[in-house]
Amino acid sequence: MAKGKTKVETPPAPESGRAVTIHDVARYAGVASMTVSRVVNGNSYVSDAMRERVQAAIKALNYSPNLAARNTRAGNTGPRVGVLYSNPSASYLSEVMLGGIEQSSRLGTQLVLERSTGLASQKAAVRRLLDQGVDGVILPPPLCDSRPTINMLHAAGVKVLALATARPMHDVSSVRIDDYQGAAAMTRHLIELGHSRIGFVKGDPQHTPTQLRYEGFVDAMTAAGLPVDPDWVVQGQFTYRSGLAAAELLLSPDERPTAIFASNDDMAAAALAVAHGLQIAVPEALTVVGFDDTPIASTVWPELTTIHQPISAMGRAAVSLIVDEIKAERAGNAPGPTHQLMKFTLVKRGSSGPAPAKAPSRRRAAKA
Amino acid sequence: MAKGKTKVETPPAPESGRAVTIHDVARYAGVASMTVSRVVNGNSYVSDAMRERVQAAIKALNYSPNLAARNTRAGNTGPRVGVLYSNPSASYLSEVMLGGIEQSSRLGTQLVLERSTGLASQKAAVRRLLDQGVDGVILPPPLCDSRPTINMLHAAGVKVLALATARPMHDVSSVRIDDYQGAAAMTRHLIELGHSRIGFVKGDPQHTPTQLRYEGFVDAMTAAGLPVDPDWVVQGQFTYRSGLAAAELLLSPDERPTAIFASNDDMAAAALAVAHGLQIAVPEALTVVGFDDTPIASTVWPELTTIHQPISAMGRAAVSLIVDEIKAERAGNAPGPTHQLMKFTLVKRGSSGPAPAKAPSRRRAAKA
């Protein structure tokens, strides 16, 4: 504690109204501000003794760096990052943005949002982004897989990051989960619960995760020695409406599956609604599971067992990654695209349970 | 590239890699940076001639101010604003945050998030917020109506803003829509469509909007000379599950309403699921409407007719308002709390339609 020339030990009054600065810490610790900066950023060489002294001061004064000031130095107008999205109301996007904006404010990066409605408006949206001087653009799904968009952006010398694409490209950075493994994990979970008659609802064939999730399901079934009945694999579109139709197809016949694995939550929620309508008790008579863990998964009842994508963490990671790339480029290095794989988790909620003892027959039986 | 003393008029190359600064603009316009600052901030006295010259330069150079730098001056560590929330997964919150974070990054304000799980943890959450030196706290629902929380915050000398409360308090600023008028407008819409037999699902009695939405419904019915059948007013909890139960109550009896007005979207979505299960066609045989316009409203099928709350705009407004208050306080003024009323809009989608010609009877009739 003893420090500096004077013998006084009182820290600069923290209640004095103004925020604690790096200089307060420096004075308290009896070192130069520069040293505090180094400790805070944890990069350069600092002796252990010094480091400890500074850290104690930081703690004592409850110092936290002023982020606005940090990015002010060095012509370091933090990179501008654009987000080009197409589906505005999706809760998925809100969550991505939540993480993205949080991270960009932490990094002092300016985030610019643009919406592209149709394919036609894409050119215009890209132009607006470019006009605003973005150095990089994040593409959430489904634009993450749009080659034309990527090419336009690359032509303008702008970095591109594909968010939640299922098939990373060689020339575009990506942040994603492993859709294949996620689907396989969910399928194994169903099998462990005793299900063998499992219906699957595929997603929009245009989206890259669709095929991989399906393959994950098929391979896990096969690995367990279970057959995949083609009648129980139904094409969906990732929309609630398509889930409605798919579930009706799966649940109406006399012989129906004991579990439905819908390849996203919206479709699973729809399957739940259909089951409810048919008086099929979930999870007692039917297990329904989804994928993504968007808010709807915990809105419906019973809540959906699903594969949790760390969506807002992925938004954060996307911003970090692209900012790093931009900085590297500015510094003269030109590393290739990087690909970050995030961990998914299987979250078990009320919509899944053990397979019913005997294969259920017609739904009438259950009716009150 | 050529600039400064030489006679060339070329603007400082905008592609030169670094961002356009206030000094570039000043040089281009031949004025002091100070003057540019004044024009940009539009506050002080600037002659029209000067203003135009500067504005032209700004446009020519496509200048936009560096926000990080702006809040660096004057010990002006932009106010810190906390958000204390209780329900993390709600898509509602994501949208609030979207607006809030956007505005705070625009204002250079630091946003601090804290979650309070139970009533027990509230004290701890408030303390953490205070430790982080917040000057104000935004309370999204349902905390917006928690007197204990507000009192704790006030005791610490921190500004409080209640977001989306239905009943603004005299000592706390608020941003909200008029729940009463929203419900009344929706009810009138149903009546115009020819509905007179309307079921209503109330929300959680603990939340302030619940009562006002109900009153708006009742008063609009009464004003149109229509009776409110107590059997068709069902208590809900704002949850999907409670909507399921409520809709079953409303739709099972032989005589059922031709429209259901659920006082939020989650419950309306549930009503849709129940109707679907009972083979009641929406909107042909039954109209279902909600309130809030959260993402689920446009996820389900048919999409919900609902009252749109400009949620992210409310998040933005909340940050603006509380930052203004904090600044006013710092400047020595102490204006009372302000209350901002935002406009709701009635959005008509597929779930509502004209009342069926004759009162429908038992659902069996409709079955294939």
Next chain:
DNA sequence: CTGAAAGCGCTTACAG
């Protein structure tokens, strides 16, 4: 390994 100097882009007083 540590520090004194200079500067980031902008704005707040202070002079004209």
Next chain:
DNA sequence: CTGAAAGCGCTTACAG
């Protein structure tokens, strides 16, 4: 109404 000076909190070179 306009501008030259000083400073915000932090960091990047540059010296020890």
